[in-house]
Amino acid sequence: MILWVTFLLLAVTSARARMNVLFLVSDDMRPELSIFEGPDFPSPVHPPMHSPNLDALARRSLLLKRAHVQQAVCSPSRSSLLTGRRPDTTHVYNLQDYWRVVGGNFTTIPQYFKENGYRTIGSGKIFHPGHASDNNDPISWTDPYFEAGTEANAFVYKDKVSWMNVPMDLLKNNSLQDTQNADFAIKMIREAAPQARSGERPFFIAQGFHKPHLPFVAPQMFFDMYPESSISLPANPYAPDKMPDIAWSSYGELRNYVDIAKLNASGDINSTLPNDVILGLRRAYYSALSYTDYELGRVVKELENQGLANNTIISFWGDHGWQLGEHGEWCKHTDFEIATHAPMMVHVPGLTDNGIMTEELTEFVDLFPTLVEAAGLTALDLCPENSTNVLVCSEGNSLVPLMKDPASPNWKKTVFSQYPRSADNGHQMGYSMTTAKYRYTEWVKFDMKPLYKPDWNKVYGVELYDHIKDPEENYNLAYNSAEKKLVSELRKELHAGWRAARPRT
Numbered sequence: 001m002i003l004w005v006t007f008l009l010l011a012v013t014s015a016r017a018r019m020n021v022l023f024l025v026s027d028d029m030r031p032e033l034s035i036f037e038g039p040d041f042p043s044p045v046h047p048p049m050h051s052p053n054l055d056a057l058a059r060r061s062l063l064l065k066r067a068h069v070q071q072a073v074c075s076p077s078r079s080s081l082l083t084g085r086r087p088d089t090t091h092v093y094n095l096q097d098y099w100r101v102v103g104g105n106f107t108t109i110p111q112y113f114k115e116n117g118y119r120t121i122g123s124g125k126i127f128h129p130g131h132a133s134d135n136n137d138p139i140s141w142t143d144p145y146f147e148a149g150t151e152a153n154a155f156v157y158k159d160k161v162s163w164m165n166v167p168m169d170l171l172k173n174n175s176l177q178d179t180q181n182a183d184f185a186i187k188m189i190r191e192a193a194p195q196a197r198s199g200e201r202p203f204f205i206a207q208g209f210h211k212p213h214l215p216f217v218a219p220q221m222f223f224d225m226y227p228e229s230s231i232s233l234p235a236n237p238y239a240p241d242k243m244p245d246i247a248w249s250s251y252g253e254l255r256n257y258v259d260i261a262k263l264n265a266s267g268d269i270n271s272t273l274p275n276d277v278i279l280g281l282r283r284a285y286y287s288a289l290s291y292t293d294y295e296l297g298r299v300v301k302e303l304e305n306q307g308l309a310n311n312t313i314i315s316f317w318g319d320h321g322w323q324l325g326e327h328g329e330w331c332k333h334t335d336f337e338i339a340t341h342a343p344m345m346v347h348v349p350g351l352t353d354n355g356i357m358t359e360e361l362t363e364f365v366d367l368f369p370t371l372v373e374a375a376g377l378t379a380l381d382l383c384p385e386n387s388t389n390v391l392v393c394s395e396g397n398s399l400v401p402l403m404k405d406p407a408s409p410n411w412k413k414t415v416f417s418q419y420p421r422s423a424d425n426g427h428q429m430g431y432s433m434t435t436a437k438y439r440y441t442e443w444v445k446f447d448m449k450p451l452y453k454p455d456w457n458k459v460y461g462v463e464l465y466d467h468i469k470d471p472e473e474n475y476n477l478a479y480n481s482a483e484k485k486l487v488s489e490l491r492k493e494l495h496a497g498w499r500a501a502r503p504r505t
Contacts (some may be wrong), residue, residue, distance in 0.1 A: 017350065019375050020196050020312040021113065022189075022303055023206040027074065027125055027213035028332065029318030031343040033058070036065060046282070047230035050222075050290040053297030054343075057316060059355045060335065061345040062403050067362045068415045068434060072320040072332040072339035075128035075431055077364065081317070082108045082127065084368030084380065084394035086416070086498070088452055089387060093420045097132050104388040104447075109368050110140040112392060113204040116377050119195070121149065121188045124181035124208035134372065145187070148180035153217055162257040163216035163284030165223040176217065178209050182295040186302045193306040207299055212288035212322075214253065214331075219256045222287040222294070231283045234325040235472070239269050242476040244461025246421055246428060246443045251323075251330035254281075270328055278325045291308045313374050314347040315367060326472065333419065335430040335441050337465070337473055340417040351403050358406035361415045361434060365396030373398045382502075391504050397503055414501040420446065428460055439465045439473065440490040456495055 033051045035058040070080040071087050079092040079099045083106040090099040090106070099106055108127075108192045110120040123146040127133035136145040155174045156166045166176065175183070185207040195201040211218065239248065251266030254260055265273055272278075296316070303309055321339045323329040332339045344364065346352070351374070369380045385458035400410055414435050421428040421443070429446035431441060431454065445458035464478035464487060493501070 011062045018117075018202045020192075020308060020373060021118075021204040021375065022300070022312050023126070023204060023371075024296055024299070024313045024314065024316040025078075025124075025126055025206070025208040026296075026316075026318045026343075027208070027210050028320065028409045029212055029289060029292065029343060030321040030324075031065075031318075031339065031341060032286070032289060033343060035059070035063065036343070045232055045235050047226055047232075047286065049286065050225045051293040053293045053300060054316065054345075056297075057300065057314060057347060058345050060353050061314070061316075061347040062352050062356045062358065062399060062406070064346075064362045064399070064402075065357060065359050065433075066342045067317075067342060067344040067364065067413075068340045068417055069320045069342050069364045070416070071418055071420075072334060074319055075132040077319045077397075078126070078128050079132070081319075081367055082110075084109075084365050084396055085387065085416060086365060086395050089383065089395060091449070091452055092132070095128060098132055099135055100134070100137075104474065105391060106387075108137060108140045110204055110206060110369060111137075112368075112372065112377070113375070114140065114142055116238060118202050118204045119143065119192055120204045120206075121185075121192065122206040122208075123184045123188070124178065125210050126206045126208040141423075146181065146184045148177045148184075152177040152180050156216050160215070160257055161259045162214060162254060163288075164218075165284070165287065166217060168220050172217055174461065176200045176219070178211055178295050181209070182207060182299050185299050189299070189302045189306055189308075190324070193308060196308060196311070197306075208294075209292045209295060211292045212285050215257065215379040216281070216284035216288040218284070218287045218291035223283065224289045225290055226283050226285070226286050228279070228283065228344040231279045233275060233278055234282075236326055236474050237272060237328050238474075239327050239329075240463075240465070240474050240476045242479050243269075244443060244463065244476075245269065246432065246461045247335065247441070247463060249329065249331065251333070253333070272328050273325070273330075281330075282324050285322070290467060301458045305439060306342075310349050312349065313346070313371060315371060317344040317364065318342040322444070327474075335417060335419045335432040335463075337434070337439055337467070339419075339431065346370060346399060346403075348400075348403065351400075356403055356406050358402045360402060360406065360408065361413065361436070362399060362402070363396055363415045365394065366399050367396070369394045369396055369398040369456065370400060373400045382423045395498065401503070408503075409456045410504040412501050412503045414498075414499045416494075416501075429454055430461075431494060432463075433490065434467075435490075435493075437466065437468050438486075438490060439463070439467060440478075440487075440494060442491065442494060462487065 462478040
């Protein structure tokens with residue numbers, strides 16, 4: 001009898017020890033936060049960012065200063081992170097394909113927590129909506145998914161323009177899409193809190209913000225934070241010297257907006273938009289970022305109000321970077337560092353409370369195993385070479401070791417990204433590799449289904465940037481005879497791939 005009571009007490013204690021997860025996502029957010037800046041902040045290129053809530057979260061998190069997405073566009077990036085597998089495993093390279101159809105019936109992060117007894121609740125943009133996730137991947141959630149939808153902005157946003165500052169008086173009786181989704185997340189935190197506090201049932205609540213994705217629609221109060229006089233043009237408005245044409249994207253996503261379309265911008269290499277348009281877009285992007293920060297702050301505050309701050313893991317990530325006229329480029333859709341580098345941070349109560357900043361290279365596929373380990377769930381196995389029929393595994397590495405040693409000598413020293421192109425001669429893939437000093441890319445022939453493999457012998461372009469001397473990637477060194485040996489060494493490392501670059505154990 002005593003043993004049985006002891007067992008029950010241990011079971012209850014174990015249940016209460018299970019931490020909740022607040023899973024926060026933003027769309028198209030590059031790491032343009034004040035917490036990312038160095039000692040020379042504010043930057044001469046952009047004004048000080050108003051991101052107090054993200055900055056506060058970062059100060060009690062593992063802040064990953066060099067985190068890279070696996071592909072710089074929404075659905076491939078999200079599919080990769082949420083399954084813990086890279087695009088060549090998910091087979092998701094566009095905004096339409098669903099990994100459960102084209103890759104395998106891979107378990108997602110919220111699904112894994114659901115299968116471990118968590119209540120999983122989602123709102124806003126977590127998965128890419130529509131066909132790419134069978135409408136927000138219903139199997140991942142215990143509760144019906146909530147999405148206010150773009151129609152929530154219809155009371156102010158009627159013309160398809162690239163940005164809009166919403167007068168505050170229009171928001172007295174209406175609220176924008178991200179506000180409505182945040183309201184739902186707050187409501188669900190309140191509803192799930194009693195069971196979470198008692199240990200009866202922990203929660204995994206995911207809130208995805210649409211901004212600062214185009215169109216940059218935000219309340220006027222956030223535009224007021226960035227006076228027009230504070231906005232600067234990008235310092236590097238031209239494409240990198242000796243850049244192969246295949247590396248370029250003509251930013252059709254932006255050119256489709258009516259105010260940009262009327263400019264007849266071609267999107268060609270070294271073409272440009274008028275200075276006043278560039279300045280307006282940059283200001284609007286910053287404003288939308290600060291709007292996201294504000295709404296995120298409301299959600300985190302509710303967690304604290306419910307007394308759950310000390311028992312909830314909080315992760316935040318942006319699904320990829322974004323180009324704001326640097327190199328004359330806009331949007332994402334490239335393999336440049338500015339497109340694949342995105343913000344990520346993870347707060348684990350009792351482990352990261354004093355803030356940990358790491359300069360080690362990390363990848364978005366690392367988040368799945370990190371949350372699993374931090375929550376004390378059964379660890380994920382490394383995916384085999386062919387994991388089509390493996391429901392749960394990971395192609396990343398838990399970041400928990402970096403919480404204990406942010407400069408671990410055993411951590412991986414190379415991370416990988418990719419981006420597809422299509423042309424009359426078939427499919428190509430740009431494979432990129434970032435090291436402590438260099439970013440190296442090869443654009444090669446790519447065989448789509450059923451192989452999903454690169455042909456390294458058919459090369460359409462090569463890029464090499466020295467991030468110490470040239471952090472903005474303005475000079476492609478790949479075709480310099482003096483770098484022939486270096487290119488050969490990096491080529492071997494790129495071809496060996498991510499498995500050869502895993503952390504030493």
